[in-house]
Amino acid sequence: MKDSDKIALITGITGQDGSYLCELLLAKGYKVHGVVRRTSNMLRSRIEHLRRNEEIYDQQLFLHYGDLSDSTTLRRIVGDVRPMELYHLAGQSHVGLSFEIPESTCEEAGMATLRLLEVARSQPQPVKFYHASSSEIFGNASEIPQTENTPLRPTSPYGCAKAFATQLARVYRESHGLYVCNGILYNHESPRRGENFVTRKIARAAARIARNLDNELVLGNLESQRDWGRAQDYVQAMWLMLQHETADDYVVATGETHSVREFVDAAFAVVDLPWEKYVKHDPSFDRPTEPARLVGCADKIRETLSWKPAGSFRQLVHEMVEAELAAIDPRF
Ligand code: G4F
16 A cells, blocks of 8 residues: 555544554554544543654644534545545444444444445545454354354444444345455453453543552452453554455454452452452442443454454453553653
């Protein structure tokens, strides 16, 4: 690809994945355009360091106001930007919350993807489309580990919306010949994770309790198991997918599962505290239904795109707790 062709558009650029992907693409010489909501907290957001950099902002990184419900604006932005690669990451992504706000979750995770697929297919130049699918599409999975061919059996409104969008992406690839990839990502975490996701909540609490800023951590189901990887590695997988000659779907996972209890145990070990003394259970954090054991088989992306996750579970926990300690006191 010529340097002048390297133009990417990211929806959800202010999120954990969007911000890491933005950094990755800038480092590769892309001009990066991001869609941000008028209400997005632009200040102190995860891309604030890039916005404040005069060599980057408005030179290589450009932000556009838009909303996933507003197809006219999305169409205008895509028409003006003429991206070669479109990474669609935006939308309500909290599974537990999707039981409380199912309609807006389905609107954002489902219908908005349809809207963007329609916009992409009507562009005069070819647009490579990345859709952020999720392991939640497998829900009560019929097999362990799950692959790209595992049947979809979602157990949450969020999982249903992602399953709908994933299937639509396949239909657009097969019936309209659009270059569209589903990245079926398992949980991926980092110090930039939102504070209401369990890993960040635990890492933050361990650090705050160690510094006497809090005295308890209230959680839901400690026995839930997840396949947790590093977000920085997973955005690399997104980019790799769009560099391949043909569009396809890929599971992105570590292939290992750990329970919430194990995460708690590892996080409190970093600050050398006995977690049993501080962790309480509140059933309001339990979900009406939980997926069965979600663990991904990443053989296809490993073999086709030479992607593999870096670092261990313990290193991930360590990195997240250390980041929280540093945020409390940068001397640590
Ligand atoms: O951190 P979580 O909220 O992540 P979840 O539900 O697995 O979803 C994340 O990963 C998916 C796969 O990539 C994405 F599609 C999705 O958008 C999101 O990024 O919860 C993890 C587990 C659950 O089993 C939950 O029941 O932790 C359990 N948990 C226990 N106590 C808790 C808590 N989860 C949260 N958020 N808060 C708790 O207090």
